Amino acid sequence: MPLFPRFRFWTGLCCMSLAVGAMSPSVFADAGPLSIGGRAVEYTPRDGSNEYMGGVQARLRLPLFFGVEGSADYRRDTDGDTTTHQWPVQLSGLIFLPKIILVQPFLLAGAGWYNTTIHGPNGFDHTQNQYGPHAGAGVEVNLTSSVFLDATYRYVWLGKLHSENAQGTAQEIRDSGHMITAGINYRI
Numbered sequence: 060m061p062l063f064p065r066f067r068f069w070t071g072l073c074c075m076s077l078a079v080g081a082m083s084p085s086v087f088a089d090a091g092p093l094s095i096g097g098r099a100v101e102y103t104p105r106d107g108s109n110e111y112m113g114g115v116q117a118r119l120r121l122p123l124f125f126g127v128e129g130s131a132d133y134r135r136d137t138d139g140d141t142t143t144h145q146w147p148v149q150l151s152g153l154i155f156l157p158k159i160i161l162v163q164p165f166l167l168a169g170a171g172w173y174n175t176t177i178h179g180p181n182g183f184d185h186t187q188n189q190y191g192p193h194a195g196a197g198v199e200v201n202l203t204s205s206v207f208l209d210a211t212y213r214y215v216w217l218g219k220l221h222s223e224n225a226q227g228t229a230q231e232i233r234d235s236g237h238m239i240t241a242g243i244n245y246r247i
Contacts, residue, residue: 065207070245071157075217077110078135080224090204090205090209090246090247091246091247092119092120092121092246093117093118093119093120093247094117094118094164094207094244094245094246094247095117095118095142095244095245095247096112096116096131096209096242096244096245097115097116097242097243098113098114098115098116098130098209098240098242098243099111099112099113099240099241099242100112100113100114100134100238100239100240101156101238101239101240102134102136102215102236102237102238102239103236103238104234104236105179105233105234105235105236106236108191112132112133112134113132113133113134114130114131114132114133114147114153114240115128115130115131115132115153116240116242116244117129117130117131118153120155120242122158122161123156124154124155124200125152125153125154126152126153126154126155126165127150127151127152127153128130128149128151128153128167128169129144129148129150129151130147130149130151131147131148131149131203132147132149133144133145133146134146136145137223140179140180141178141179141180141183142177142178142179143176143177143178143234144175144176144177144178145173145174145175145176146149146173146174146175147171147172147173147215147227148171148173148174149169149171149172149193149201150169150170150171151167151168151169151193151210151213152167152168152169153165153166153167154166154167158245159209161196161200161201162198162199162200163195163199163200164196164197164198164200165196165197165198165199166196166209167193167194167195167196167197167213168192168193168194168195169188169192169193170191170192170193171190171192171193171215172188172189172190173188173190173191173217173234174186174187174188175187175189175234176190177219177220181229187220188219189217189218189233189234191215191216191217191218192215192216193213193214193215193216193238194213194214195211195212195214195238196211196212197209197210197211197212197238197240198211199244205244205245205246206243206245206246207243207244207246208241208242208243208244209240209241209242209243209244210236210239210241210242211238211239211240212237212238212239213237213238213240214238215235215236215237215238216235217234217235217236218234219231219233219234223229239240242244
């Protein structure tokens with residue numbers, strides 16, 4: 060997806076979230092500190108194309124302005140004849156900033172474990188595990204006292220993946236990239 064339509068998509072999603080949140084009568088009430096939910100993910104690695112994926116997340120609000128989030132996703136992307144399947148599991152620390160009307164911004168940083176399987180030409184099939192840090196920011200928008208939408212941006216630093224091209228020559232795929240998520244969560 061070209062950059063401008065992608066920007067319009069994410070901007071439209073954020074505007075709709077704010078509009079729905081503004082119509083909700085109980086946006087200022089808080090439920091329990093634990094929330095769970097599903098999310099859509101767009102990951103754009105340095106080498107390869109961006110693909111949409113999905114996953115789940117759990118978030119725990121801690122005292123003061125701290126929190127933690129655990130997530131597990133599925134990702135698939137292609138680079139020519141090579142297909143990469145990845146199962147990222149991430150743990151992030153959150154620092155919540157002052158609330159702006161309906162929007163709760165936060166900063167995040169953490170690390171992840173990335174189980175990666177690469178299928179390439181000539182029967183190439185290889186599984187690798189990587190660990191890598193990430194950092195970014197996000198927002199929560201309350202819809203009700205128990206339901207909220209969230210969106211995050213994070214940059215993920217990963218090493219190179221080892222693969223093979225159609226001629227059988229070894230190649231390195233740069234897997235670091237930009238990760239954007241949008242989710243709906245339920246507070247318990």
